[in-house]
Amino acid sequence: MDDNAAEFLGWYLGDGCLSITKNHYEFALTGDLIEEFTFYKEVVVPKFNRLFDKKVELKEYPSVEVCGVYIFEKDFVKSIQKEFNLRGGKKLEVNLPKLETASQKKCFLRGLFDTDESIYFCKSNVKTKNPTFCNTFNYKPKIKVATISKDLMEYVFNLLLELGFSPRYYAPRRQRINENIMYSIVMDTTPNVGKWITEIGFKSPKHNTKIEVWKKFGYCPPHTTLKQRTNLLNGTVNMASSMKKRE
Incomplete structure (x- = not known):
């Protein structure tokens, strides 16, 4: 397995x-x-086509606000299932990839984290008499991934340990009574986040623009869109007006 295939498997499981x-x-x-x-158009589709020697095009479905790669060819679907030992259906149970090198592990993790959950920023929970920067603005980065597969989460946790990270589990929980239990991992210390950004990183602009806003302003407001963050970075709008629009 090469690095591109490892990253693809991360996308698939995400x-x-x-x-x-x-x-x-x-x-x-x-x-x-x-x-x-943009991530699918500039990263996923081109790499998918190179990996499988295909010429698929990005499909768009505005009515359900979804884009992606869709293939209905019997031979291809069967071959990709066999080659990568993919399991269909809901991802309660998954076949875990056999990753040998550190590079493969990093590419797999980047693929998974690019497509499943993300980086976000929090305020400090420390109570003070007067407002401070830390309890007013979302300045503290956290990187999180969540899945309904307990096995996958344990696998990811161990990969991160092998690569020198210090992840921690969130308590498993259901968002709704009729939903599957979600298992989550978070990295929220400065060394862990810095190590991720430097050694693995993201390829999705959805995540990278949050990091760039944080680096530029010292914090990144929650619930911003990709367009809003892009405008903040290129100076089309300022932070004050952007936050006012969110309120």
Whole structure:
């Protein structure tokens, strides 16, 4: 397995879907039409085509705000399932990839974190008599990934340990009664976040623009869109007006 294949497997376990029935064969990688369109157009589709010697085009579905790669070719779907030992259906149970080198592990993790969860920024919880920068602005970065597969989360946790990170688990929880339990890992110390940005990083502008806003302003407001962050970075709007619009 090379690095590109390892990154692809990260994408699949984050945003992928494989379905095989008697008369239906489908493989898909999908993301948000607004926030992830550039990532899919400039990163996922070109790399996918090089990896599999295909000429697929990025599909857009505005009615459901989704974009992605969709393939319904029986031979391709069966071959990709066999080559990478992919399991279809919901990702409660997954076949974990056999990664040998540190480079493969980093590429896999970047693929997974690019497509499943992200980096976000929090305020300090320390109570003070008067407002401070730390309890007013979202200045503290956290990198998080979540999945319904306990096995995958333990696998990712161990990969991070092997690479010198210090991740920690969030308590498993359900957001709604009828939903599967979510298992989460977070890295929220300055050394861990810095090590991730330097050694692994993201390829998705959805995540990278948050980092660039944080570096430029010292904090990154929550609930901003990719467009808002891009405008902040190129000076089209200022931070004060952007935060006012969010309120």
